Amino acid sequence: xxxxxxxxxxxxxxxxxxxxxxxxxxxxxxxxxxxxxxxxxxxxxxxxxxxxxxxxxxxxxxxxxxxxxxxxxxxxxxxxxxxxxxxxxxxxxxxxxxxx
Amino acid sequence: xxxxxxxxxxxxxxxxxxxxxxxxxxxxxxxxxxxxxxxxxxxxxxxxxxxxxxxxxxxxxxxxxxxxxxxxxxxxxxxxxxxxxxxxxxxxxxxxxxxxxxxxxxxxxxxxxxxxxxxxxxxxxxxxxxxxxxxxxxxxxxxxxxxxxxxxxxxxxxxxxxxxxxxxxxxxxxxxxxxxxxxxxxxxxxxxxxxxxxxxxxxxxxxxxxxxxxxxxxxxxxxxxxxxxxxxxxxxxxxxxxxxxxxxxxxxxxxxxx
Numbered sequence: 001x002x003x004x005x006x007x008x009x010x011x012x013x014x015x016x017x018x019x020x021x022x023x024x025x026x027x028x029x030x031x032x033x034x035x036x037x038x039x040x041x042x043x044x045x046x047x048x049x050x051x052x053x054x055x056x057x058x059x060x061x062x063x064x065x066x067x068x069x070x071x072x073x074x075x076x077x078x079x080x081x082x083x084x085x086x087x088x089x090x091x092x093x094x095x096x097x098x099x100x
Numbered sequence: 101x102x103x104x105x106x107x108x109x110x111x112x113x114x115x116x117x118x119x120x121x122x123x124x125x126x127x128x129x130x131x132x133x134x135x136x137x138x139x140x141x142x143x144x145x146x147x148x149x150x151x152x153x154x155x156x157x158x159x160x161x162x163x164x165x166x167x168x169x170x171x172x173x174x175x176x177x178x179x180x181x182x183x184x185x186x187x188x189x190x191x192x193x194x195x196x197x198x199x200x201x202x203x204x205x206x207x208x209x210x211x212x213x214x215x216x217x218x219x220x221x222x223x224x225x226x227x228x229x230x231x232x233x234x235x236x237x238x239x240x241x242x243x244x245x246x247x248x249x250x251x252x253x254x255x256x257x258x259x260x261x262x263x264x265x266x267x268x269x270x271x272x273x274x275x276x277x278x279x280x281x282x283x284x285x286x287x288x289x290x291x292x293x294x295x296x297x298x299x300x301x302x303x304x305x306x307x308x309x310x311x312x313x314x315x316x317x318x319x320x321x322x323x324x325x326x327x328x329x330x331x332x333x334x335x336x337x338x339x340x341x342x343x344x345x346x347x348x349x350x351x352x353x354x355x356x357x358x
Contacts, residue, residue: 020139020214054111067218069222
């Protein structure tokens with residue numbers, strides 16, 4: 001529970017950094033989507049995927065939905081699908097002993 | 101990840117709840133921004149300080165050159181100011197003689213910037229409907245550089261769609277020439293001046309301003325400088341890359357025209 005809270009807090013912090021800090025340092029207008037990158041990186045760990053995969057998809061998706069002007073729930077759906085597909089792909093074809 | 105029936109049910113309910121937030125989007129956005137704004141204010145000003153420091157470090161070698169160029173430009177502008185003051189005096193005399201009214205200036209509302217949406221050309225500003233902001237208000241900088249238009253108003257904050265957005269296009273003119281065209285956003289802070297008739301003059305360094313043919317934006321707001329002109333004699337129109345005078349990494353505040 002505490003880990004889940006910390007993960008959500010970290011996503012919120014990254015969202016604020018990508019929305020308020022990085023645009024001022026942007027090179028050629030490019031700002032990386034830190035929430036999405038960290039979501040994908042976390043999914044390299046099988047333990048994280050199994051325990052917090054869907055939770056992180058909903059938390060990160062909600063934050064991205066709030067800072068985008070598009071249909072609310074779009075990012076949640078995308079990240080849930082990504083979480084499911086990553087799990088299917090990584091658990092079948094990829095072994096990451098160092099991270100797990 | 102095996103998804104059980106119970107998990108699927110919880111996800112379905114959650115998605116329905118999230119989807120239903122679209123019906124009260126303004127309220128949800130307002131609540132979210134009231135929680136996150138203090139942190140975003142902090143990061144925006146910290147980003148400004150870091151950006152200023154980095155620019156100082158990387159442009160140290162050019163500072164002497166830039167300073168000399170600015171001194172020259174300052175002298176030139178002082179001369180122009182004197183000329184324009186003389187001309188304004190004459191204009192006022194003529195207005196008095198013909199009984200004409202002077203054009204009224206804009207009423208401006210200052211709004212602090214505190215963020216920019218990732219992947220979108222949208223600025224978040226700290227003024228909302230409680231401060232008198234309305235949908236469609238035009239945002240400019242202190243130097244009357246056009247920034248964009250308010251597209252979403254929340255009680256305490258608003259969203260400004262910048263003119264560099266691909267969804268924005270408007271009529272523009274070139275200062276000191278009878279040249280006009282359509283300016284549209286290309287994303288990532290880039291602008292393109294298009295549909296400039298071949299018989300009209302357009303050169304690198306020309307200043308682009310708004311015109312009021314289509315009355316999308318007030319006229320004579322500064323937009324940018326022509327960077328590169330493309331086209332050939334066989335084409336019907338010129339097009340040009342315009343470097344925008346607005347730089348969100350340096351500016352903390354915009355003004356909304358009331």
